[in-house]
Amino acid sequence: MSDQNFRQSTMTPKYRAGPKDDLIWHGLDSMTLLFHRPSGITHMLADPAPALLEVMDSTLLTAGEIATRLQARFDVEPGADTDDIISARLEELAALGLIAREAG
Amino acid sequence: MISDAHILVRALREPASVERLDGGQWSELISIARAESLIGSLAHRLADVPVPDRVRAVLQDAIGAHDLARQQALWEADCARRALAGYPGKIVLMKGTAYVAANLAAGVGRSIGDLDIMVARDDLPIVESALLDAGWEWVKPDPYDDRYYRDHMHELPPLIHRERDRMIDVHHTILPLTAGPTPDAQAILDSAIALGNGLYVMAPTDMVLHSIAHLFADGDLAGGLRNLWDINLLLRHFSEADEEFWTELDVRAKTHGLGREKERALRLAARLYDTPVYRFSAGQTEFADYLYIRRLLARDGYGRETRKLIRFAFYVRSHWLRMPPLMLARHLWTKWRKGGKPVG
Amino acid sequence: MAEMHQIRLQIGPAAFRIASAWRQPLDQLAALYRDYPAPSDHMVDFTVRLEPDKPWRRYIRPSVHIGGDFWLPDAAPLPLAQGLLAAEMGMNLQMALGWRRHLLLHASSVEKDGRALIMTGLSGSGKSTLSAMLAQKGWRFMGDEFALLNLDTGDIAPFPRLISLKNQAIRAMQTVAPADRFGPEMTDTPKGDIRHLVPPKAAIDRMGEPARPALLLFPRFGHDPELRDMGQAEIFVRLTQASTNYVALGEAGFRALTRFVDQVPTRAMDYQSIEQAEELIESLWSPSP
Amino acid sequence: MTDQIPSEPSANAASNQGIVTRRRALMMGAITASAVVSIKPALAQTAGSVLNCEIPVPGNNAAGGYIAADGSVVSADTPGAFPPAGRNFSGEEVRQAMNGRTLPGTSYDQSEAYVNYIRRLQAGQSGFTCYASLQMPR
DSSP states (O other): OOHHHHHHHTTOOEEEEOOGGGEEEEEOSSSEEEEETTTTEEEEEOTTHHHHHHHOOSSOEEHHHHHHHHHHHEEEOOOTTHHHHHHHHHHHHHHTTSEEEEOO | OOOSTHHHHHHHHOGGGGGGOOHHHHHHHHHHHHHTTOHHHHHHHTTTSOOOHHHHHHHHHHHHHHHHHHHHHHHHHHHHHHHTTTOOSOOEEOHHHHHHHTTOGGGTTOOOOSEEEEOOGGGHHHHHHHHHHTTEEESOOOHHHHHHHHHHOSBOOOEEETTTOOEEEEESSSSOTTSSOOOOHHHHHHHOEEOSSSOEEOOHHHHHHHHHHHHHHSSSSTTHHHHHHHHHHHHHHHHHHOTTHHHHHHHHHHHHTOHHHHHHHHHHHHHHHOOOOOGGGSOOOOHHHHHHHHHHTOBOTTSOBOOHHHHHHHHHHHHHHHSOHHHHHHHHHHHHHTTOOOOO | OOOOEEEEEEETTEEEEEEESSSHHHHHHHHHTTTSOOOGGGOOSEEEEEEESSGGGGTSSOEEEEEESSOOTTBOOEEGGGHHHHHHHHHHHHHHHHOOSEEEEEEEEEEETTEEEEEEOSTTSOHHHHHHHHHTTTOEEEESSEEEEETTTOOEEOOOOOEEEETHHHHHHHTTSOGGGEEEEEEEETTEEEEEEOOOHHHHHTTTOOBEEEEEEEEEETSOOEEEEOOHHHHHHHHHHHBSSTTTTHHHHHHHHHHHHHHSOEEEEEESSHHHHHHHHHHHOOOOO | OOOOOTTOOOSSTTSTTOOOOSOEEEOOOOTTSOOEEEOOOOHHHHHHHHSOBEEOSSOGGGTTOEEOTTSOEEOTTOTTOBOOOSSOEEHHHHHHHHTTOOOTTOOHHHHHHHHHHHHTOOTTSTTHHHHHHHTSOO
């Protein structure tokens, strides 16, 4: 994670998912495979990345709003840095082009 | 054994001509088409022609490979768009990526390697730093090459993405700064056409003239048959869409100082691919046209490069074109002193 | 332009034209591939070129550059005495970079009862020798280099090119295979000593017959005999790295490989001798379904 | 707490509807622990296993350059830099050098510098495919 990403994340960027049809999911025993049609790239995802993609849609949301959706659907491991982790994961997914990011 | 690439040119021009080929000739045609990076274009051209089963399978493989190349090229362009989201200027896609992004026939089955984009020269530093921030890195560690690029070339030294292993060439004009003609880069940016996703492609006349500049000025006519095939398809498409096209092309060629190159490209395209060019735009046939055609077809039925002498002559000439004599001597000297063979 | 000699070969579903500046490698190929059918109507999928590295290298200390329709940078030339190896490498390279009609796995495979055992692993795992040995013990040899996974049916197609024996495996196979099926011994190649072995006649006669994948093994030679379960994520990643065209096949490759990982039982297998390997394989090889 | 993941294999594993929506525990991981691995083409293995390969030091794009101790390409007058290697090194020689042997015909420091150069190779440079093939586990 570069300094720049942290700097950007303080400007409350918003994120949204691409079309659901862009993604082909396949569960393995310990991880989740994701084939991303627009890039032709296969990604292997560990928690909580698949859950993030699951709760997102075409609505632009802040990391905080996504965290709320996540907590509504999952028992999120309690911890003070949950929001930071979600921001970091969203930046990671955005850098791979799996979700869209717009500066706040 | 086939001794030149004419069989490929004829297959592209008249697909029905392949119906007479025997098994050995098919193997030769396929090797030549692969060597000239035209196998994907050939596969699409022959889609409706009856061909033997094994040939159909080979052509289908080529179509599959180029579908993937097309998808990857569009994705790479999108990655660049996202990396440059904060950049207010125009980002103009070039060459193969532009043809597929604009849905042109020239993009169908075309092989696409690096991503080529053009931006305003003054903006190079901010574009460069945005790309470096987004995961691209320099390919060449060599300071001589780096300075050479920055001082004399029409592009930044190539960058490669550290995760995706894909190269990007960032241009600020369409010819090296040292080449004879000095195209009007600002005019190209001004007339560039928005694609709707934040990226641009060149206006029709500029797109054709860039393809022509690329054919003659970049390298030693390597890949020339493919570049000329692009030009053929672009000319056919734009001249059918707009009856003023030939006039506009002539005017624009003058703006960019590419009048002679345009005339020669039109003659070569008409000669090899039967392009219906407007006769008065193509100038007079010259003896050199014959040498160009000999060079373009220099490939045998095993896919080997042939006619070494004429190839070498074009290689030297390509450097001559790109650099004034004194600089050429310095360039070759530096390269020679470093013990390497001269590299394009 | 200097003349070239040429020969055409059909191996499994793929046909090759090998063009060479020298006769010698082609004569060797012709002898070793004598039982294989010729491609129909001279039609081929790929051309391999064996050319002098530099023009004078045709005659003086001749060295063979491997070229062809598909090629890779960084290839080192081989001495003419290893021209046969160059031809085999050239054909493998065409498959690795150009073939799209199957998902290619760097794996050996053998068949029994219509079902295929696939063995993958890096060089030194013994996958090639294992397949050659099993072929002498009632299994049908399908290939020692590439297993071709059909994108639609999920079957494995044979690609039974010459078996490439290395170092100690040469001696071991000489005790069980007929002497007239061995190629010339090539010493000091980049991969050590190499000698090619023509696959058993049945493997060649039935090279058009696919088989259903029934077991995938990751063999490892030189450790106490043991079978281990592997996680699906590890299996998937290792197979993508064992495939030369997984990424190039895009969605079709993803669908074929995920189905393969879902359906084919997989184990890591350590062994120190062919007998141990056979025993372990028998313990896993269930009777026909 | 379980290790389950949202899209664990469902009855129809190949289907696009494999995402399980029941409420369950979610592992969050650490901020710095990347949650995505992308599959890259296995060109490296192709080069290593179907072809023998070699690495020029330096490559064509920097031909004639000297090699500093850290592996960067520098001009000939740089103190402490080594001249270009007179020959290409085979994949096997480089692999052994990375395991502590010196490259043939080089001093210890020279070999270190060359190996550092090779480690810095990137896709697109001569020798990269060969070097990448050495990175594959054996």
